[in-house]
Amino acid sequence: MISDVALTIFIIAIAAILSFIIVSLRRGNARLIHKLYFILAAGLMIWLAALIGIRLTDPNNMDMMFIWDSITYLGGPFGTAWMVLISLVFVKGLDHLPGRYLLFLIPPAIVNILVWTNPLHHLIYQVFDIDSSKIVFGPLMFVSGAVSYCYLASAVAIMIRFAVKSSSKLYMRQGFLFAIGALIPLVVNMMATFKIGSLGIEATPLAFTATIILHGFAIFYFHMLDIKPLAMQRVLDRLSDCYLVISDTGLVVNFNWQFQEVFGKKYGIQENTFLQDSVQVEDADTKSTFYNLTSSIETCRETMANISYEQSVFLRQDGELVKKYFMVEITPLLVEENKLGGFLAFFKDVTKVKESMQRLQDSQTKLMEQERLASLGQMVGGIAHNLKTPIMSVSGSMIAVENLVEECQRSLGDPEVTPEDYREIYQEIDEWVNKVREACSYMSEIITAVKGQAVNMSRSETEAFAVSDAMKRVALLLRHELVGSGCKLEIKNSISQDVILQGDINSMVQVVNNLVTNAVDAEKGMGGGVISILLEKTGEEFLIKVKDTGAGVPEDVKKKLFKQMITSKGAMGNGLGIYISNSVIKAKFNGRMWMEDNPEGGAIFGIAIPLQYVSFAEFQKRGDAE
Template sequence: MLAKISIPLFLLMLSALSIVITLIYVLRTKGRSQLKTIFCVDLLCVLVICLGVIFQDILSKNFNWNPWNFEKFIYIGTCFLPVAIFFTGLIFAKKKITFKKRYLLFFIVPALSLIVLWTNDYHHLFYKIYSYLYLSDCKVGPYMIIHNIYSYTLLFLGVIQMVNVASKNSGFFSKQTLLIVVGISIPLITNILGTIKIISMTVYITPISFAFTMLFFALSIFKFKFLGVAPVALQTIVNRISDSYLVLNENLLITDFNSTFLKTFNLSASDIREKNILEFLSTHKQYDMNLPKLENSLNRVKHSSETIVFEQHFKKINKYFTVEINNILVKGNSLGILMLFKDITQHKLDMQALKDNQDILIERERLASLGQLIGGIAHNLKSPIMSISGATEGLIDLIKEYEESIVDKDVTIDDHLAIASDMKDWISKIKSYLEYMSDIITAVKGQAVALSENTVDSFTVEELTKRVDILMKHELKKALITLNLDLKVPTSLMIHGNINGLVQVINNMISNAIQAYKGKEGQTIDLIITQEKNDVIVSVRDYAGGLPKEVQEKLFKEMITTKGKDGTGIGLFMSYSNVRAHFNGDITYSTEEGKGTIFNIILPQ
């Protein structure tokens, strides 16, 4: 008659059953990973121990089989379980390891322990006296001490690595890791207490304690997705973002996401958890995702540190997103893929509203700030004002001299004529200064009007060149530089746009060309007007040696002038903005070191 099943044996059978169920569940989960593989090894080691003790108990009690023979089988799991738990902790901490030959050293002691155990009858190095039911009655040999120290060391190291991971995580992940650490600690603590004889150790203690470990592991798996745990680096990132995100494992299964994602896409957690992102989107065509593009992007980031960004319109929710895909790498190991979804719907709507005129509106917005800079033109008027003031003093002196000469009989007609000639000279000088001031004021006024008006004028090439000549004559004359006018179009050719704005741009370019000569006299600047198809091209060329790289980097980017009264203060940046705003045109340039530079103003007609 078979012996009655004891409570410890019944618990042990339940333990074995729970391990088998857990193992089947893990094996049936999608995807492959090192963490999944090593966890299966843990389960197999514990299963070997449990089955060995179950058969040892039943067969030795009912059929008088030698329990020592079962011990040899049980210790296969007992010897290699500490090594498996150590590597579980290592992979749990690093998420992925590269196999190295030195890792084989960890298996030397377990293999040697099995050999010593299996040959114990010849040397008694493992057990001097063996007891089946009560391990406290056993007398261990000297090698058993070595085996225990090595096993407990590996168990401690495995637990420490997991505790270290737990300390770096928070909230959801801390609960998950805490279950794992507590589960591993139960057999560790019971075995230590039994080894130092604080508690009475029976053959059932170790497998039952590991049953609790599997219970905690199972809870961690089913509730907290142990095999899909997000890495520390990834958790740090997602804790700091407010946009929607998805975390994919190496098999492209969705392992984590935030509530923003679920709310944005009207989904529940069960809809997407552990689903392949490509398969999910292929069966949910209403989102209208560009699957080939997404698949290509995911494959590219899998094997690199590249960040891929693209825009995507999800028609079902009628929203636009910038999708950013990153490979999360830690010390060369890929921990998964992070997909960020930044909602740019409002931005896209704004851009759509400004589709036809966005460039012009943006440039006009920039030009609005130029009004604040126009006040600086007052500094450019100081020189002519001071000159006029000086000329006025000269006229006052001549007037005084003339008044005195009226009653002076010694003053001849020629003297009167000389005084009149001096007055004419001063008046001529005042007139030239006033003309210069008038030109400046006209230019500034024209520019100010050009900034605010929304009308398009038409003017001839002759009108354009005449204004440029008037405004630049003084500056060119002062610099002793000649402006060569090369017209390859009829002077009557009509140009559509704002003449004041175009004059400002051309003058600014000529002023820049003058400055490029750095005071060298006798140089030339070419003003060339040509026509190509429907474009009128106004070019300004100098032969001053070309633009340095550092200057090229600042072109069209700064609203500054370095020419004092000789410049309009627009700058190439504002010149470019002016052409864009008033002509819907463009400015290009070509420069050659040691030779010169040519700027081309392209005006569509």
């Protein structure tokens, strides 16, 4: 019979379970796993209430005893089914119970039907009694017990497997606590069925009471039902990126679904196989990918540090071969005492990032081209004027030469014309020819400068050039604009050596042109002035400074210079110049740009290039260019 101690425990357990369910339901927002737990707890309450009924019923009233015993089966067999469902919902993170899971409830439902109809067939009890030593089980009782054992064992196995594979200590503790709670009634049930030891009718429900207590401890201490635990594999499978876990011996331990779709199927990589033996395809793309991965793993093993590299892979999508880019990071997995346990290879898909960068680069190139054309358009008028003067000089020189030639022809045979007279005519012709040569040289320099600026920016050539040549082109291209604005350009080299840069001279000319043009605009409002280009050297950098004495740069514009397209010229400017110039200096000369106030008034815009990209050469020192 049920002892007084057991009766007291049953009453306390029912009160505690009922209070817990009421409090939890009042909180609301019950998830699926909450509801299943409440059903399990309610089944245990029914079971315990039936046992209390057995305790309070006359032992000789076997009909009533049989009814109470039959009621207990609403808690026992169904309880094991609910435990399996709870474990599956917990591990898989389900919000809705799939219909197929309800099949787990069919065996306990059949058992309950057989129990209630036992007097008709005696398949559950051949002899029924409250004293377990007098009970004779029918053939289906062992089948019913086997099903319950399978359910309990499955619940234990599911939770232990989840706990072992989980990388979260929280989930690991939750899983083991749940498994222990399911293991207790499994052991007690087996002992009762096979009559191991002297166990009363209260033994099994007491074991389930321990289960409810352990699960309740998990709820309040580990917040198992408050966190909505998700299976780690499910979370990782939803990642858009790939991961691969490899042991220190090269055994493929685990990977997510995304890795399987991108690399696993293509290269034949499978779990529990060595990476070296997994790769089946021998094309060049596969060899490159596999070599990079294995060599990076070995480097990671030797250095015990993270290794990163970029990997391109050709994948077939919608029947077409598509090139994908991945940023791969190999991380060593350290266990106790910093011992190497394996490696985590994480494949971050950066294809869209690469495409965005390419679009950004294309847009920037287009902006640079627009700025170049705009700058060239502004210089056309001045260039035409610059060419007009030497052309007129050539024309005048040719007229003078023609007159001298005619004079020589008329003097032929004239006895009054002496050889000395002819020498004088030849000398004058030579002087006019020199003037033509100088004018042609000047025009050639202008044409060279203009031709350089007319070249598409995307076709710029990288070669060594002298900064003095670049400054000479600037002076030629902006001569008319400087004269028209009443400004004077001074180029001062304080280094006493010619500076040689590696890059595109046309790009440097465009940048300095832009800075000087801005300085001219600033000086216009002041009635003109002197604009200085200063060539200097510090301990680490070569500097090109463009200094003016204009109105300066407003404070609100200073904060945004070089960071975005902004202008202080109002409708007369678009803000492209400085922004693009800074990009050109960074990309093509590994340098930087800055701006500071001129102590004498105005502004100083500077270009700084590290000395490691600069060389110096001796040259014949020339005066300042104007």
